[in-house]
Amino acid sequence: MEGDEKALMREQAFIGGRWTGAPDDDRREVSDPATEQVIGHVPELQSPHVEEAIDAASRAFETWRCTSGVERADKLLAWYEGMHEHAEALARLMTLEQGKPLAEARGEVDYAASFLRWFAEEARRATGETLPPEDPAFAIGTTRQPVGVAAIITPWNFPLAMITRKAGAALAAGCTTLVNPASQTPFSALALAVLAERAGLTNGEFNVLTCAGKRFSDTACADDRVRALSFTGSTQVGRQLLRQSADTVKCTAMELGGNAPFIVCDDVDLETAVDGAIAAKFQTSGQDCVAANRIYVHRSRYEDFIQRFAERMNAMDVGNGFDEDNEIGPLINRDAVEKARALVDDARDKGARVIGRDQGEAPGARFFMPTLVADFTTDMRVSVEEAFAPVAAIRAFDDDDEVIAAANDTIYGLASYVYTQDDARIRKFLRNLEFGMVGVNTMDITGPHIPFGGVKQSGLGREGAHAGMEEYLETQYYCIGPKR
Structure with missing residues (x-):
């Protein structure tokens, strides 16, 4: 492993802008699928760690939601530039833990980075409408407001792109994020956290939690402060997450199976x-x-x-x-x-x-x-x-x-x-x-410019394009009456 790869490969979780470890007996092996050799370990976080991350993301949301679209865009663009600067190291790290051919890994790095640039541009365009009132003494319209903390659960087959496609949209909208990467490919997600930290996302806007998916989802779905859940994975797990999210009526985006x-x-x-x-x-x-x-x-x-x-x-x-x-x-x-x-x-x-x-x-x-x-x-x-x-x-x-x-x-429609x-x-x-x-x-x-998503049991919502931020924005209507 070369120097740049070593600098990006962290064996800690990233919570509230801090790198967090775990005792030796609470760590999980990660292996190279080609050789089956162990390449490193990450913390096996427990429910209190997830709660700590929700606390951090909730605090960060109160500040991040008030930043301008320009400020959010600047940080997303800095993150994008960091990905390009370290593209080869990211690709090699991905091949090491995921196994895909290096040429495909390089392509995914470019693909993943493109979502950060796209949503940096979209951050300036989350606009409402001015509506024609029936009474000219009134002013009515809409604004777009970030929904809050977003929980993001990502798969192992595209360990960079599935994070940037979701987190880029959420951050551009003014939401803060909790990312739970697949257990097989945590190091790509943690490398993104290193670059996010360098780009200025240091106060809990972007968190990466290495823990069992069920532990993460059980805790996040039960917490009313988590207002959005985005998941890419199997239809079977997606159904379960929808059931769990119903109790707190979360905004959900599901990219599920295909045929x-x-x-x-x-x-x-x-x-x-x-x-x-x-x-x-x-x-x-x-x-x-x-x-x-x-x-x-x-x-x-x-x-x-x-x-x-x-x-x-x-x-x-x-x-x-x-x-x-x-x-x-x-x-x-x-x-x-x-x-x-x-x-x-x-x-x-x-x-x-x-x-x-x-x-x-x-x-x-x-x-x-x-x-x-x-x-x-x-x-x-x-x-x-x-x-x-x-x-x-x-x-x-x-x-x-x-x-x-x-x-x-088929039940699928992706x-x-x-x-x-x-x-x-x-x-x-x-x-x-x-x-x-x-x-x-x-x-x-x-x-990044296309609305990715399916119908039937392949999911809900769209990722990428102009539609990509919709899952992370609420429409607020206002009506201003005349002063009396």
Whole structure:
């Protein structure tokens, strides 16, 4: 580990602008998923620590909410500059604890930083309205007010970007934040805290708590001072958090599971569609909520597509993310490998063709060789479960109505992809696909300027874009009557 990485890698939590440790017997190991070697330890905070952080964030809110949009923007921009200054160290730290290939980690650093710049700009634009009164002696309108302390629970697959996308919006709105990063990837979050501290967020505006997710959520959800909760993770956990938040009627934002369809019509350039499908499936080793899970290809192009996809898939290098040649890294833990194996075995037992290299070639216990499950049917687990692994399922379709119905046959509604050159077809898919996001002839659907989010059981609310601050702002109406 190089000097810059060591400076960013903190083995303490960040509460109220102070670095907080824990006794040796209250610490948690963090391991490199590629080698399974321990890379460090973080405090296993208890409920009193969470309460301490809520106290700090509540005190900080009384000051932070009164700062101008310009002041908030300046600190977010300083944080953004810090991320760029230390981009390589952040990327290497991410690969170390998360496993993704270094090229992808570098891309995530840029992506994560872009949210800080975006919301720095949006901080100046949280404006209300002047409304026309029925009586000209009155003045009426609205202002936007920050909701208060925001609890933020983030996943391990994008350990930087999921924090900046949420915390950037909350801080820009005038809220203070409590971040509970995934237990597998705390060091990326703590590196962000180092840079936030250097940017001037030193009074409890931004807190990072390394503790069990349930302990954090139980304490935060029960405390009425925590007025907003933002979560990215599984639909199952999201449902539980919504139930917990109901008692104190919190503002909630949920980015939950996905089961993205990738539709290839008969009029496409097949190489372009294969390029898109490979990228949409295998980024982050398939551990991505917008990853293509179910690929539907028009029957007239089906076997040709399978051949080209399989050739590309089987040529992908699998291994440690620090090797610049590798395109697929490890899965986050051995349980993920076992789930991937079970999905493939279930499909094979039910008649699917399984295409790919032998799993015996996997370079370690947490690796899974990329696999294509052809001719999947709706009774197979790969049809209904989010794989979160380099496992793609594919089947043929005959007409647009059929594939739209098949694509929509899921409880999820996050991302979807369509490849066609026909404008009328595009409009039909956009009207009828039940997904919050539709990529047409592209898989590149994310960025700070887009409203990221899903429908159905894929979540509530939107992150990024102008909508990103809405979860952290309340509309206050005022009516000023004439003086008597």
